Amino acid sequence: MNRNWIRTFAPALAVAAALSTPIAGLAATANADAPAPIAGLDLPRYLGSWYQLAAIPQYFNLICARDTRADYSLDDQGDVAVHNSCTTWSGGPNDIRGTATVTDPVTRAQLHVSFPGVPTQDARYGPPNYIVTALGDDYSWALVTDPNRLSGFVLSRTASLDPAQWRAVRDAIAAAGENDCLYVTTPTTGGLAGLAPLCTV
Numbered sequence: 779m780n781r782n783w784i785r786t787f788a789p790a791l792a793v794a795a796a797l798s799t800p801i802a803g804l805a806a807t808a809n810a811d812a813p814a815p816i817a818g819l820d821l822p823r824y825l826g827s828w829y830q831l832a833a834i835p836q837y838f839n840l841i842c843a844r845d846t847r848a849d850y851s852l853d854d855q856g857d858v859a860v861h862n863s864c865t866t867w868s869g870g871p872n873d874i875r876g877t878a879t880v881t882d883p884v885t886r887a888q889l890h891v892s893f894p895g896v897p898t899q900d901a902r903y904g905p906p907n908y909i910v911t912a913l914g915d916d917y918s919w920a921l922v923t924d925p926n927r928l929s930g931f932v933l934s935r936t937a938s939l940d941p942a943q944w945r946a947v948r949d950a951i952a953a954a955g956e957n958d959c960l961y962v963t964t965p966t967t968g969g970l971a972g973l974a975p976l977c978t979v
Contacts, residue, residue, distance in 0.1 A: 812925035813911045813954040815887035821880070823917055824910070825850045825858070828933040831969060832947075832961040832976045836929055838896075843867040844965035848933065853877065860891060881906045912950030919943055921950045930956055932976075937968035948976070 830846040833839070839846065842864035853859040857880075863873035874893055879902065882888035888906035893899045905925075912921035920933045932947055939947065951958045961976035970979065 811955075813909055813923050813927065813956075815882060815885045815909050815911060816913050817887075818885055819887035819910055819913070820917075821858070821886050822852075824920075825852065826935075828920070828935065829937050829966055829969070830931055830964045831934050831937075831939060831966060832932040832963045834928070834930040834956075834960045835962055839864070841866050841872055842964075843869075845967055846964050850878070858889070860893075877902055878908060879903055887911075911954045912947075914943065914946065919947060921947060921954065923954055923956065927954070927956055930954075930961055932961065937966045938970070944979075951976075 826849070828848045828850070830848065833846075844865050846864040847862070849861040849863070851859045851861075858878035860876040860878050861873065862876075863871065866872045874896070876891055876893035876896075876899075878889040878891045880886050880888070881890050881904075887910040889908040890902075890904045890906055891899075891908045892902050892904070894902075907924045907929075909923055909925065910920055911923055914920070918935050919939060922931045922933060923929060930951070934943075948958050951961065957977070959975045959977040963970045963972065963974050963976060963979055965971055965973065
């Protein structure tokens with residue numbers, strides 16, 4: 779096995795192993811119905827840059843150590859161009875580009891996100907896998923999940939949230955039928971510095 783691969787992924791795999799048991803136990807508590815989207819998403823207002831401040835760990839972002847961001851803009855077809863980026867465990871940059879298409883014309887808060895060349899994620903059109911289930915009144919933060927509650931992302935316009943905003947996020951996670959212990963904080967320059975279950979922060 780390539781030693782560079784080991785040095786790059788060993789910290790991430792250690793985090794995943796440490797979290798795998800509680801995550802497996804808590805995942806079974808999710809409600810059967812899909813999380814509800816917000817009543818109406820102002821898509822142009824939602825565009826722009828977002829910091830990921832916490833997330834349910836996913837295999838595709840184990841390479842990311844800190845400063846995970848999502849940048850959204852409209853593409854030529856009127857869909858959302860997605861640019862995700864982060865700093866890896868070795869200190870280098872990592873990024874991927876994809877497309878998000880609105881699947882729910884009523885609320886516009888359910889989208890299908892795809893990444894060309896990524897197995898199981900390369901179809902541009904499909905069922906929703908990105909649900910904006912809560913949003914700050916001023917679009918300062920957002921909670922995103924999927925119909926099966928297997929993913930979850932706390933996004934913020936800034937690198938940190940104040941205590942009142944974090945309380946609102948935790949309430950939104952509970953309202954979506956998820957457990958905030960599933961979410962792990964994302965180290966962010968100017969924000970939280972370490973990895974920890976959100977319920978302990």
